[in-house]
Structure formats: structure tokens, C-alpha cells
Amino acid sequence: MxxxxxxxxxxxxxxxxxxxxxxxxxxxxxxxxxxxxxxxxxxxxxxxxxxxxxxxxxxxxxxxxxxxxxxxxxxxxxxxxxxxxxxxxxxxxxxxxxxxxxxxxxxxxxxxxxxxxxxxxxxxxxxxxxxxxxxxxxxxxxxxxxxxxxxxxxxxxxxxxxxxxxxxxxxxxxxxxxxxxxxxxxxxxxxxxxxxxxxxxLRTVTDARPAPTPDGPAADVLLAYLHEQLSALEQQDPQVRRDAPDAVHRMRVATRRARSALATYRSLLEDADAVRSLREELKWLAGVLGKARDAEVMHARLREMLAGEPADLVLGPVGRRVDLELGGDYRRAHAQVLKTLRGKRYFRLVDTFESLLTAPALTARAAEPAARLIPELLNRDIRRLRSAVHEARHHPAGLGDHPALHQARKDAKRLRYGAEAAAPVGRKKITRIADSALGIQKILGEHQDSVVTRDLLRRLGAAASQQGENGFTYGRLHALEQGAALRAEERFRKEWKYFPTALGTQ
The missing domain is CATH 2.40.320.10 (Hypothetical Protein Pfu-838710-001)
Structure with a gap:
């Protein structure tokens, strides 16, 4: 740094x-x-x-x-x-x-x-x-x-x-x-x-973001939220370049929030093709950032697990191998992030994002009162999540990685960010939906982290064996992760029983 x-x-x-x-x-x-x-x-x-x-x-x-x-x-x-x-x-x-x-x-x-x-x-x-x-x-x-x-x-x-x-x-x-x-x-x-x-x-750039209200245009909810995410991206960009702590994560979250909001409220924007293109570019950027972030998260996860193990159950240079593997992964991924942030594709993404907010092309629906239209759009995402959860509950992942569980996690994340954006509408149930969606997202995220970590532990154990090292600890950690995955799926099923119903519209 x-x-x-x-x-x-x-x-x-x-x-x-x-x-x-x-x-x-x-x-x-x-x-x-x-x-x-x-x-x-x-x-x-x-x-x-x-x-x-x-x-x-x-x-x-x-x-x-x-x-x-x-x-x-x-x-x-x-x-x-x-x-x-x-x-x-x-x-x-x-x-x-x-x-x-x-x-x-x-x-x-x-x-x-x-x-x-x-x-x-x-x-x-x-x-x-x-x-x-x-x-x-x-x-x-x-x-x-x-x-x-x-x-x-x-x-x-x-x-x-x-x-x-x-x-x-x-x-x-x-x-x-x-x-x-x-x-x-x-x-x-x-x-x-x-x-x-x-x-x-000099024309000083002022904060032109709207101040959304329940009775104001629905578009103000979307545009204010997108302004926040562009500001977050601009603030984190130099921090990512300096490799400041948590900067990659915060920049990635900003891209995901913007992408989700553009999906939930896409009917408020006139140029569907332009919105779709911007969402794809935000997905690309989040993917580049994600490789660095995933290495960072997995490194911290394994270091925490090792710290909690009795010393007599950590056989061989496990910590050093984890540090070398994941530290190297992070450095390579961060170098790719820096290359991306210096490239024309990234520059054009930010240009497009900025232009959308400078002169937004809005549909007629965008002028409708937020309190009436926003719940309708969120209900669409609630139905989408319920459909994904129905599929996931009929196809339990167990120790594996089922696509239905993946989709439920992504849909929970989209609903969460859409509900976060809708906070100015001022309804307690919207806040409850955001919190509940976050809970589902976290539980399924833990399940996914377990899947990825177990795959890494298998590779590390095999490499250690080839070097004549003891593979016991990798197998033990793998078993602990299996238990974590099963518990996460069980918690998901219990948590879902209390998920809020659809929002009423005004």
C-alpha cells in the first residue's frame, strides 16, 4: 500500500x-x-x-x-x-x-x-x-x-x-x-x-442527486441510489490502487448495488439496451474485483480456522502453505485489477455511468409517485426470489454446489439492494425485507464459501502430499467445512419460514 x-x-x-x-x-x-x-x-x-x-x-x-x-x-x-x-x-x-x-x-x-x-x-x-x-x-x-x-x-x-x-x-x-x-x-x-x-x-461540480420522497417521482429513488454508488466507486478507485484495506470489497459492492438497482428499476429508464449494456459492464468489473476479494476472504477464513485449531492437530507447515497460495492469488488478482482500472473499457464504463446520471432518459412511469410504484417493482423481485427458493428447496445442495442455491443467493442480493434503494419511501416493511434478504444472502454466501474453500483444501492437501508433508490437517479442515455447509443449508430453510410477504401497494 x-x-x-x-x-x-x-x-x-x-x-x-x-x-x-x-x-x-x-x-x-x-x-x-x-x-x-x-x-x-x-x-x-x-x-x-x-x-x-x-x-x-x-x-x-x-x-x-x-x-x-x-x-x-x-x-x-x-x-x-x-x-x-x-x-x-x-x-x-x-x-x-x-x-x-x-x-x-x-x-x-x-x-x-x-x-x-x-x-x-x-x-x-x-x-x-x-x-x-x-x-x-x-x-x-x-x-x-x-x-x-x-x-x-x-x-x-x-x-x-x-x-x-x-x-x-x-x-x-x-x-x-x-x-x-x-x-x-x-x-x-x-x-x-x-x-x-x-x-x-470554472463550473464547480455540485451534488446533483435528487432528494427522494414518498410522494415524489419514483425515478428520484433510483437516481439518488445510483449517485451514491458512483460516488462510492469514485472514492474507492484510488484506495484500490493503493491497496488500502477493504477497498476492493467496497468498490465491488458499489458495482453490485448499481447493477441490482438498474435491474429492479429498469422500467424507469428509457433506453433498455443502454441499461443492459451498463449492467453487463458492471458485472464484468465486479468479476475482476471478485477474484482479488475471494482470495482475500478465503485467506482470512482459513487463517481463522487454523487459529481455532488445537496446536497438536495442525500437522506440518499448513499456515505457511495457505499464506503462500492465497497471498500469491491475491497479488496476481490485484495486479489484474490495476491493469483493468488503467484500461479504456473501465474508462468507458465510468463515462457511461456518469452520462446516465447527468442526463437520464426516463420513461413515463418514472414520474409516478414512489410510494405507489416502488412497492410494485420490489414485489416483482420478491416473486423472483420465492421462485428461486422453491427450486432450491426441492433440490438441496447438501455438501455440493447446486445451481438453484446459487440463483437464490443472487436473487436475495438483488432484492436486498433494491429494497435498500427504496428506503426513502419510508415504509418499515421495506426495511424488514432488506434485512431479511441480507440474512438469506449471508447464509447462502457461507454455504458457497464452504464449497470454494473445500475445493482449495483438496488441492492444498494433494500438493502437500506430493511434497512429503502430512495432509491430516487439510482433511480435518475439509470435514469442518462440510459441517459448516450442512448447517448453513439448514439455517437457510429455517430462516426462509419467516421471510416477509409481498408489499401492499398504495
Whole structure:
């Protein structure tokens, strides 16, 4: 996994050219304010030609001068907070480092990053030291000259103050804000120097997702849920590239949720072929992610089983063989995930998903009240699940892997996500259906995990035998998994007896 980003917490202020920096030494917790230090900073900002990053308040720059010269990528995570990723300065013509490009690739896809602005800043830094000597915060007094490079050249200049926390608290930040605003500073109308430079050229991306209500259009339920899943995919994309814990799983879940919602509520969207195509692409992406996730899950499952075994029943280097086999599987699968996330097919998938939400083509039914139409669409999925369960109960899998059980698990998952999406309709029974479908999905998922794990244990046991190792423990774990599969199927049959009936419509 790559290094964690630095957390930048700061507030910006517009100030007049002749404003005087106020006294700061008596702020809470401040022991002294060091003599100001002056720097000359030069920065070049990069973006797509249509400012896709700046529109999301993301900045990529190459800066010389000051204490942190190099490449900086800043991604907003809150009103005052950004995550900042660094890369070495390198040579000027080298372009944006690949390590930073990967973290914004989901937004730019295969578009090029080009220089869009250059800034020269005369910065005077006031370090605010705590009573024990460490720096708690910095006040930066910046006089900026900015040059717009694209689409047409322009220039402007201004003065601003920034207060950035180092080891101080937000209480100190609040107190410093009060002090500088009393001195005539005004909270900045921009979130970054680049945003101020681009000005009217920039169209900030706003959260355009609808706010669904029971009496509002049924389409709002679907579109709000799809917005959530696209946001989740965009948030997890850079985390997957960094191999952050649980990121593959969360990204996979987002693709599955979107795909299920598009199936349950497909009658609300006009272009059936386009919806079908997007669902197939989401299925493909989930499949690529699934190979890495399955190796991860099976590794954790076997490690937990081994940890629960008495030491005298673990014969041979079982743990090491499990680690080598599944650790290797995960690394290979994750490498394939990275290759996929850098490919055109993935870029076009995200383009299509984004376009669907930007200009959705809706059917006439989409305008019907959610409280009336959504239960009808969910009932269709309930009937689908009941049919699959009927088939599965007449064809028990036992220790095997019957297709009917597979289908019931998939249909339970689809109903669960469809019911989750319908939460804004505000009916308790919809929540109960989502919870019940999740319960069925988990039980059948445990059965499937047992099937896959037993297959792996057979292979590992055979390989161990060929290496002259004792195969006893693999056989024992296999038997334990057999018991787990039988118990899961029995629990499924009992749980199903209490599954909710169909929803009434209004």
C-alpha cells in the first residue's frame, strides 16, 4: 500500500493590500510567534482542458520554493480539510507523476493533464509555537500573481491569508479566525488559489442527486441510489490502487448495488439496451474485483480456522502453505485489477455511468409517485426470489454446489439492494425485507464459501502430499467445512419460514 496522505486543515481569507497582520501571541495555547520567514514560490497547475479536477476542487501542481517543493495533489474531504499527496519534484518536463495520476484517474480517465495556470507567490510565514515549543499553526501572508494559460491567457493578482493547523486544535483555528476577521480579513470565496485564478471559467461540480420522497417521482429513488454508488466507486478507485484495506470489497459492492438497482428499476429508464449494456459492464468489473476479494476472504477464513485449531492437530507447515497460495492469488488478482482500472473499457464504463446520471432518459412511469410504484417493482423481485427458493428447496445442495442455491443467493442480493434503494419511501416493511434478504444472502454466501474453500483444501492437501508433508490437517479442515455447509443449508430453510410477504401497494 502507498503512503498515507498528509491531512491539511486550513482556512483562507481575503484581505486588503494594506491590511496588517494582527498580534497572535496571546491566542489560547500559544507560547510565542516566531520571526516571520519569507519565501518566493512558483507553481504550475495541471488539469484537463475542461477542468475536470478543479470542478471537483481537486488540485495538481508542481511547486518550487518554500519548505515543501515538489508535486502536490490535494483532494477535499471536508469544509476545511484536504488530503495531500506528495511526489518528488523531478525534471520540469517529466509531467505529472504516475503515482499522483493514479489517484485522480477515475475522474480524468484517459484525458491528458495540461498546464492551465502559473502562480508566483510572495509568502511570509508566521509560525505559532505552543508553550512547549512545537509549532501549532502557521499563518501565511500571500501576495499572489496568477497567469491563466488555458483557454486564453489572462492575469490577475491578490492578497490572501491562510491559517493552517500543524499540531494545534480546531479551537485554536477558530480563535485565530476570530482574530484575523476582527483585523479586517474576510472568509475567502474560493477554496484554492487555482479556483480563484480560473474564476468564471470554472463550473464547480455540485451534488446533483435528487432528494427522494414518498410522494415524489419514483425515478428520484433510483437516481439518488445510483449517485451514491458512483460516488462510492469514485472514492474507492484510488484506495484500490493503493491497496488500502477493504477497498476492493467496497468498490465491488458499489458495482453490485448499481447493477441490482438498474435491474429492479429498469422500467424507469428509457433506453433498455443502454441499461443492459451498463449492467453487463458492471458485472464484468465486479468479476475482476471478485477474484482479488475471494482470495482475500478465503485467506482470512482459513487463517481463522487454523487459529481455532488445537496446536497438536495442525500437522506440518499448513499456515505457511495457505499464506503462500492465497497471498500469491491475491497479488496476481490485484495486479489484474490495476491493469483493468488503467484500461479504456473501465474508462468507458465510468463515462457511461456518469452520462446516465447527468442526463437520464426516463420513461413515463418514472414520474409516478414512489410510494405507489416502488412497492410494485420490489414485489416483482420478491416473486423472483420465492421462485428461486422453491427450486432450491426441492433440490438441496447438501455438501455440493447446486445451481438453484446459487440463483437464490443472487436473487436475495438483488432484492436486498433494491429494497435498500427504496428506503426513502419510508415504509418499515421495506426495511424488514432488506434485512431479511441480507440474512438469506449471508447464509447462502457461507454455504458457497464452504464449497470454494473445500475445493482449495483438496488441492492444498494433494500438493502437500506430493511434497512429503502430512495432509491430516487439510482433511480435518475439509470435514469442518462440510459441517459448516450442512448447517448453513439448514439455517437457510429455517430462516426462509419467516421471510416477509409481498408489499401492499398504495
Amino acid at each position: 502507498g503512503p498515507d496522505p498528509a491531512v491539511e486543515i486550513e482556512r483562507k481569507f481575503d484581505v486588503d493590500d494594506d491590511a496588517a497582520v494582527p498580534l497572535l501571541h496571546d491566542l489560547p495555547g500559544i507560547g510565542r510567534v516566531a520571526q516571520p520567514v519569507e519565501y518566493q514560490l512558483k507553481a504550475e497547475y495541471f488539469d484537463t482542458e475542461d477542468f475536470r479536477l478543479a470542478a471537483r476542487r481537486i488540485t495538481v501542481r508542481r511547486r518550487t520554493g518554500g519548505e515543501d517543493a515538489g508535486w502536490h495533489l490535494k483532494i477535499p474531504v471536508g469544509p476545511d480539510e484536504r488530503h495531500e499527496h506528495h511526489a518528488p519534484l523531478g525534471r520540469k518536463g517529466d509531467g505529472v507523476p504516475a503515482s499522483l495520476l493514479d489517484l485522480v484517474r477515475v475522474h480524468i480517465r484517459d484525458r491528458a493533464l495540461v498546464p492551465v495556470a502559473r502562480l508566483s507567490t510572495r509568502r511570509i510565514v508566521h509560525h505559532l509555537h505552543g508553550e512547549e515549543g512545537g509549532i501549532l499553526a502557521d499563518l501565511m501572508d500571500d501576495r499572489v500573481r496568477a497567469e491563466v494559460l488555458h483557454p486564453e491567457q489572462d492575469s490577475l493578482h491578490w492578497r490572501e491569508w491562510e491559517i493552517e493547523l500543524v499540531d494545534g486544535s480546531r479551537d485554536l483555528l477558530d480563535a485565530a479566525q476570530t482574530r484575523v476577521t476582527d483585523a479586517g480579513a474576510r472568509p475567502a470565496t474560493h477554496s484554492s488559489k487555482l479556483e480563484r485564478t480560473l474564476g468564471p471559467l
